[in-house]
Amino acid sequence: MKMKLELKGIQKSFGEKKVLQDISFSAEGGRAFGLLGRNGAGKTTTIRILMGVFPPDAGDVLLEGRPLNVNQIGMGYLPEERGLYPKKKILDQLIYFAQLKGMNRQAAKRSVEGWLERLGMIEYRDKKLDTLSKGNQQKIQLITALAHNPQIIILDEPFSGLDPVNAMLLKEVVKEEIAKGKILLFSSHQMNYIEEFCDSIAILNQGSIVLQGNLNHLKRNYTRDRLVVSSENKEKIVKDWGSCCTCSENGELIIHLTSPQEKQKVMRQLTENYDIDGIRVFEPSLNDIFVEYTGGLDDEAV
Amino acid sequence: MMKQFKTILSFELANYFKNKIFLGTTLFLVILIVGVMFFPRISAGFEEEEGAGEGDSLIMLVIPAAGMDEEAVQRTFAETFPNYQIQTTLLQQEELKNQIVSGEAECAFVLESPTAYTYYVDNLSMYDSNTNKANEALQKLYRMEAMVENGISPETAGEILSAEIEYHTESLGKDQGENFFYTYIMLFALYMVIILYGQMVATNVATEKSSRAMELLITSAKPESMMFGKVIASCLAGFIQLTVVFGTAYLCFNLNKDYLDSSGMISSLFNMPLSLLVYMLIFFILGFLIYAFLFGAVGSTASKVEDINTSSMPLTLLFVIAFIVVMSSMTGGNVDTPLMQAFSYIPFTSSIAMFARITMSTVPFYQVALSIVILIGSVCVIGVISARIYRVGVLLYGTPPKMTAILRGLMKSSTSGIQQK
Numbered sequence: 001m002k003m004k005l006e007l008k009g010i011q012k013s014f015g016e017k018k019v020l021q022d023i024s025f026s027a028e029g030g031r032a033f034g035l036l037g038r039n040g041a042g043k044t045t046t047i048r049i050l051m052g053v054f055p056p057d058a059g060d061v062l063l064e065g066r067p068l069n070v071n072q073i074g075m076g077y078l079p080e081e082r083g084l085y086p087k088k089k090i091l092d093q094l095i096y097f098a099q100l101k102g103m104n105r106q107a108a109k110r111s112v113e114g115w116l117e118r119l120g121m122i123e124y125r126d127k128k129l130d131t132l133s134k135g136n137q138q139k140i141q142l143i144t145a146l147a148h149n150p151q152i153i154i155l156d157e158p159f160s161g162l163d164p165v166n167a168m169l170l171k172e173v174v175k176e177e178i179a180k181g182k183i184l185l186f187s188s189h190q191m192n193y194i195e196e197f198c199d200s201i202a203i204l205n206q207g208s209i210v211l212q213g214n215l216n217h218l219k220r221n222y223t224r225d226r227l228v229v230s231s232e233n234k235e236k237i238v239k240d241w242g243s244c245c246t247c248s249e250n251g252e253l254i255i256h257l258t259s260p261q262e263k264q265k266v267m268r269q270l271t272e273n274y275d276i277d278g279i280r281v282f283e284p285s286l287n288d289i290f291v292e293y294t295g296g297l298d299d300e301a302v
Numbered sequence: 303m304m305k306q307f308k309t310i311l312s313f314e315l316a317n318y319f320k321n322k323i324f325l326g327t328t329l330f331l332v333i334l335i336v337g338v339m340f341f342p343r344i345s346a347g348f349e350e351e352e353g354a355g356e357g358d359s360l361i362m363l364v365i366p367a368a369g370m371d372e373e374a375v376q377r378t379f380a381e382t383f384p385n386y387q388i389q390t391t392l393l394q395q396e397e398l399k400n401q402i403v404s405g406e407a408e409c410a411f412v413l414e415s416p417t418a419y420t421y422y423v424d425n426l427s428m429y430d431s432n433t434n435k436a437n438e439a440l441q442k443l444y445r446m447e448a449m450v451e452n453g454i455s456p457e458t459a460g461e462i463l464s465a466e467i468e469y470h471t472e473s474l475g476k477d478q479g480e481n482f483f484y485t486y487i488m489l490f491a492l493y494m495v496i497i498l499y500g501q502m503v504a505t506n507v508a509t510e511k512s513s514r515a516m517e518l519l520i521t522s523a524k525p526e527s528m529m530f531g532k533v534i535a536s537c538l539a540g541f542i543q544l545t546v547v548f549g550t551a552y553l554c555f556n557l558n559k560d561y562l563d564s565s566g567m568i569s570s571l572f573n574m575p576l577s578l579l580v581y582m583l584i585f586f587i588l589g590f591l592i593y594a595f596l597f598g599a600v601g602s603t604a605s606k607v608e609d610i611n612t613s614s615m616p617l618t619l620l621f622v623i624a625f626i627v628v629m630s631s632m633t634g635g636n637v638d639t640p641l642m643q644a645f646s647y648i649p650f651t652s653s654i655a656m657f658a659r660i661t662m663s664t665v666p667f668y669q670v671a672l673s674i675v676i677l678i679g680s681v682c683v684i685g686v687i688s689a690r691i692y693r694v695g696v697l698l699y700g701t702p703p704k705m706t707a708i709l710r711g712l713m714k715s716s717t718s719g720i721q722q723k
Contacts (some may be wrong), residue, residue, distance in 0.1 A: 082513025
């Protein structure tokens with residue numbers, strides 16, 4: 001049976017400032033859920049409410065339809081602001097954090113050593129944390145989120161600062177955890193990772209959810225009013241089609257249609273009149289969607 | 303929650319015992335105490351050795367006034383100053399001064415009449431009591447001679463003059479003189495420990511905050527567990543440190559009893575009545591907890607460790623004022639002033655004020671009990687409030703929030719705390 005974590009109508013204000021307004025989304029076990037948003041959109045506040053650091057002003061956090069009891073269900077958290085005890089031995093502090101999450105000492109030690117082994121860090125167990133490189137410190141921090149075998153895992157920017165080899169290792173670990181049926185909440189600005197792992201996303205902007213749903217559906221439902229054209233004689237097309245044409249980031253020619261219904265007609269016109277290598281309907285990347293829903297609000301953005 | 307508290311407590315306590323500064327100060331204090339306590343014994347050993355080479359003791363010159371019995375003067379001074387070699391001479395003033403400056407003689411009394419003299423010494427020490435002794439000696443000599451002149455035999459005169467009054471004092475309350483010293487020591491120890499450990503707790507919290515370990519901690523443990531775990535760990539660490547230090551002192555005292563007993567102050571410390579020791583423990587622990595909680599809360603509002611000194615200033619000041627008031631009433635000899643009575647019930651001051659009153663005066667038991675009950679209640683309330691401040695404070699970065707902002711946050715969190723339950 002898959003677990004289901006739901007946030008319903010969460011509101012939160014700090015003083016006069018409304019930080020979250022009517023946040024609702026749900027995440028399932030065995031799936032990764034992406035929580036996106038620009039800096040200051042309210043992601044961390046949402047996560048803190050989820051973890052019971054402070055209560056919401058209104059709304060509920062439910063697991064299987066019942067109010068979530070943070071003390072009963074194990075939660076693992078990798079905060080965006082990384083930090084442990086710089087001057088303490090790695091093994092000692094990892095055991096401490098696992099114990100805080102409810103493990104007994106022996107079990108904590110076993111689990112932590114298992115993870116140190118898994119992440120190739122076992123040789124550093126007796127070193128002080130601040131003797132490690134940033135990437136390795138991050139791996140240590142990851143262990144604090146996983147060692148107590150939590151059912152809900154929240155990873156905030158897990159890939160920042162990792163080299164490609166470590167990023168690969170982390171991807172494997174994340175996939176394993178998802179495969180174990182855990183609920184994974186992912187927050188990142190690196191959209192490629194979100195696209196790789198997450199089935200569903202919610203985009204937060206200024207304390208409200210501006211878009212959410214299954215990532216594939218979102219992409220499919222995106223207004224299909226753009227064509228991507230690859231051709232040897234782009235210049236000619238641009239000359240004839242003028243203001244309808246733009247160039248994408250990777251140099252592809254994009255033709256904006258006045259409505260999605262024109263799609264077939266324009267495709268025919270193009271293939272008949274120009275030397276065309278290929279035409280497809282533009283499918284936005286998550287990046288495009290994100291920018292569309294959160295961009296252009298810089299002046300108001302908190 | 304209990305399990306978390308125990309985990310935090312043992313982790314924090316272990317940190318104290320791994321802390322080089324903590325270990326260093328403890329070791330330093332132990333060595334210092336051993337040194338001080340063994341000093342009289344060691345120096346007594348040296349003196350004995352020196353004693354063998356007697357003969358080069360200090361020379362005191364005495365010039366009798368015209369008409370005085372030189373022999374009697376010599377005898378009187380020799381009795382009064384057994385550590386000096388007394389030489390009566392008739393040197394001129396200049397010569398005499400030269401001898402003192404050159405170090406040939408230590409000091410000189412030039413008697414102008416049987417009741418007036420000038421005392422010459424090279425460097426007048428702060429503790430030089432020679433003139434007092436000389437006054438007594440000369441007075442005795444003068445009276446003796448006057449009596450003899452008036453027909454009383456020298457023996458009778460001697461008896462009259464050396465008659466001593468026997469007396470006993472029975473204090474029905476407390477003997478302030480005897481209790482003063484150990485009360486002073488205990489209050490001072492409490493003061494030092496509270497200020498030191500309070501700062502340590504504050505620094506500890508602020509370090510976790512600035513290293514961002516806090517981000518993980520607040521999502522792993524209840525703020526109440528964190529606060530109580532940290533504070534009680536510091537209390538235990540402080541208590542263990544004091545036990546080691548005073549234990550060493552007690553051991554050294556017993557080893558060196560014969561050499562130390564001359565100063566009644568030290569033995570008064572170790573012969574403290576058990577009931578007072580128990581009171582001391584109670585007030586010590588409660589007073590410590592109150593301040594440690596507050597220091598912890600202050601630490602949670604600081605973003606940087608450097609901010610702590612300024613943020614904790616009002617708290618330190620509060621305690622310093624309490625300490626000064628208690629100390630000055632103690633030295634003033636009246637610990638039952640209205641101010642002290644009020645201080646005995648205010649939780650921030652009662653730990654030291656009430657303890658001072660118990661040791662230095664007679665306080666009805668119900669007052670002591672009331673003070674303790676207020677303290678215990680305050681520890682609980684302040685502990686919970688501090689944990690709330692902590693929960694609000696640790697999430698605030700940037701400039702330390704104003705007191706009003708903290709209080710507003712507190713009100714909010716206390717209502718939301720109810721919701722949470």
